[in-house]
Amino acid sequence: MNYLMRRLATFPLVLLGVSILVFVAIRMVPGDSITAMLGTEAGLLTPAQRDSLAAYFGIDQPWFVQYWRWIGGILHGNFGISVTYGRPVLDVILERFPLTLELALLSMIIALAVGMPAGIYAATHSEKPSDLGVRVVAMVGQSTPSFVLGLLIIYTLSAGFGVLPAMGEFAPLWQDPLRNLSQLILPAITLGFAFAASVTRIARSAMLDVLSDDYVRTARSKGASARSVIWRHALPNALIPVVTLSGIEFGYLLGGAVIVEQIYALPGLGRMVLDAILQRDYALVQGSVLFIAFNFMIVNLLVDLAYVGLDPRIRLGEQ
Amino acid sequence: MRILRAIFGHGSGRIGGIIVGLYLMLAILGLLGLTPHNPITQYRIDRLHAPNGAYWMGTDLFGRDVASRLMAGIGQSFTVAFFSVAFATLAGTVLGLAAAWLGRRWDGVVMRIMDVLLAFPAILLALLIVTVAGPGTWTSVIAIGIVYTPIFTRVVRGPALSLKAREFVDAARTFGSSSFYIVTRHLLLNLVAPLTVQVTLALAWALLTEAGLSFLGLGTQPPAASLGLMLSDSRNLMETAPWLMIFPGLTIMISILGFNLLGDALRDILDPKMRRAPA
Numbered sequence: 396m397n398y399l400m401r402r403l404a405t406f407p408l409v410l411l412g413v414s415i416l417v418f419v420a421i422r423m424v425p426g427d428s429i430t431a432m433l434g435t436e437a438g439l440l441t442p443a444q445r446d447s448l449a450a451y452f453g454i455d456q457p458w459f460v461q462y463w464r465w466i467g468g469i470l471h472g473n474f475g476i477s478v479t480y481g482r483p484v485l486d487v488i489l490e491r492f493p494l495t496l497e498l499a500l501l502s503m504i505i506a507l508a509v510g511m512p513a514g515i516y517a518a519t520h521s522e523k524p525s526d527l528g529v530r531v532v533a534m535v536g537q538s539t540p541s542f543v544l545g546l547l548i549i550y551t552l553s554a555g556f557g558v559l560p561a562m563g564e565f566a567p568l569w570q571d572p573l574r575n576l577s578q579l580i581l582p583a584i585t586l587g588f589a590f591a592a593s594v595t596r597i598a599r600s601a602m603l604d605v606l607s608d609d610y611v612r613t614a615r616s617k618g619a620s621a622r623s624v625i626w627r628h629a630l631p632n633a634l635i636p637v638v639t640l641s642g643i644e645f646g647y648l649l650g651g652a653v654i655v656e657q658i659y660a661l662p663g664l665g666r667m668v669l670d671a672i673l674q675r676d677y678a679l680v681q682g683s684v685l686f687i688a689f690n691f692m693i694v695n696l697l698v699d700l701a702y703v704g705l706d707p708r709i710r711l712g713e714q
Numbered sequence: 715m716r717i718l719r720a721i722f723g724h725g726s727g728r729i730g731g732i733i734v735g736l737y738l739m740l741a742i743l744g745l746l747g748l749t750p751h752n753p754i755t756q757y758r759i760d761r762l763h764a765p766n767g768a769y770w771m772g773t774d775l776f777g778r779d780v781a782s783r784l785m786a787g788i789g790q791s792f793t794v795a796f797f798s799v800a801f802a803t804l805a806g807t808v809l810g811l812a813a814a815w816l817g818r819r820w821d822g823v824v825m826r827i828m829d830v831l832l833a834f835p836a837i838l839l840a841l842l843i844v845t846v847a848g849p850g851t852w853t854s855v856i857a858i859g860i861v862y863t864p865i866f867t868r869v870v871r872g873p874a875l876s877l878k879a880r881e882f883v884d885a886a887r888t889f890g891s892s893s894f895y896i897v898t899r900h901l902l903l904n905l906v907a908p909l910t911v912q913v914t915l916a917l918a919w920a921l922l923t924e925a926g927l928s929f930l931g932l933g934t935q936p937p938a939a940s941l942g943l944m945l946s947d948s949r950n951l952m953e954t955a956p957w958l959m960i961f962p963g964l965t966i967m968i969s970i971l972g973f974n975l976l977g978d979a980l981r982d983i984l985d986p987k988m989r990r991a992p993a
Binding site for chain 1: 769826829830833834835836837838841842843845846848881918922925926929930942945946948949952953956959960963966967968970972974975978
């Protein structure tokens with residue numbers, strides 16, 4: 396528990412570091428957000444109008460004042476106003492987040508549903524041709540960038556079957572579940588493929604390690620059936636690295652899949668951040684990056700907790 | 715020599731080694747400009763030619779030779795990957811060794827900074843850095859280098875801490891060896907094996923990230939060839955000129971595959987603890 400306490404204690408410290416880093420970084424981007432927002436019309440502003448706009452968005456103050464106001468606001472649930480959307484940052488983020496969350500969950504479900512059985516199968520058929528087959532597919536899968544796979548899927552669909560992935564206005568899950576799934580299934584497969592490959596590889600090697608352990612040999616020699624050895628004795632321990640990997644990967648996906656969202660024209664968190672960076676929407680970049688980093692850290696913390704839960708031998712405090 | 719023989723005696727090492735070797739040759743040819751055609755010359759009469767004898771992989775919308783652009787693109791990608799991983803390895807090793815050797819406050823400060831960098835998803839951090847510095851080849855090097863520095867710091871610090879507690883380090887101290895000598899001779903030399911594996915795998919990641927950045931238009935800028943940008947440009951012509959997508963896509967994929975295979979083989983060879991237990 397010592398370890399977890401220390402993790403919890405450094406949590407706000409790291410978050411503070413993240414906030415300072417992103418705050419300073421976005422202010423080093425050349426150009427100002429008012430020009431980025433208004434484009435050529437910015438030239439028509441009188442100095443007084445420009446000043447009042449800057450005052451409205453709070454960007455007329457020195458950086459430490461801005462930072463102080465920003466952090467103070469966040470502690471009160473106020474992330475500031477987005478220059479591009481003209482709305483509260485938190486609203487814009489929360490509008491995009493369900494899609495990103497759903498996509499991440501779907502990808503993880505695909506990855507585990509494919510990767511776990513494939514990994515266990517390969518481990519129990521070790522060094523046979525079927526094991527080699529699984530390993531080759533997993534290696535290729537892990538080496539295929541999501542944008543290459545995404546384009547290949549779109550090309551195969553349109554050239555081979557004359558259909559295009561469902562794009563257009565995004566339908567939230569609770570409004571039109573079928574349309575929502577038809578829009579998200581291909582992106583989820585695109586993201587889930589490499590994810591499944593990693594799960595397969597780690598599940599296979601964890602299973603192989605466990606299967607050669609003494610306690611599994613004991614169970615076998617006591618006459619336990621092959622099935623019971625795998626499911627009752629080996630699998631629970633082989634799960635530990637799979638949980639770690641899936642957790643970290645899921646945490647990444649919660650940050651938005653910039654490129655896949657771009658390919659499938661999905662209004663997720665990743666594309667929003669990219670646009671916000673390009674538009675120099677200070678408040679939105681700061682808010683969303685902090686939001687993403689926070690989620691990422693929470694997921695990592697949960698992974699650590701699951702780790703302790705799954706393996707009582709692990710006394711992280713003593714490391 | 716012994717390591718080369720071991721790699722070629724290892725199933726996936728052999729394939730990975732051959733792929734990486736081939737790409738290295740193509741990259742060097744591409745960087746030297748020894749390509750079948752000039753990669754940025756526009757042969758306007760031959761726009762969107764399917765692959766044929768003169769243009770092995772066809773031409774693009776501007777009549778530029780795809781094969782030559784791929785070679786130049788491989789050169790670009792490999793330049794970015796090598797320099798960024800070299801940056802991350804150097805920075806990570808120095809920071810990791812410093813944290814482990816100096817301990818206490820240094821260790822705390824260095825590792826907290828690394829925690830902050832690790833709290834960002836990799837591509838997001840790279841995007842942020844690229845936007846601050848403006849897109850370009852060398853910005854990609856710095857961005858990818860910074861993103862991977864924490865990973866190398868961790869890879870170095872852990873083993874360095876346990877090495878530091880070993881008897882031979884105490885012995886060296888008693889003999890009056892300087893800290894610098896102990897750190898470079900006793901710690902660093904013992905870290906070469908894990909670092910080699912990490913470097914190979916990081917190269918695969920760096921190639922992926924570079925392609926991703928240039929796919930978003932934030933890497934190497936046109937008219938210079940870059941694999942990610944070629945792929946991104948192919949999207950609107952997918953049905954009329956599929957070769958514009960298929961060749962760059964496969965080129966990126968196989969390069970990453972090569973380094974992954976090589977990294978796996980090196981891990982088996984160099985790290986006895988990671989050797990697969992027989993079932």
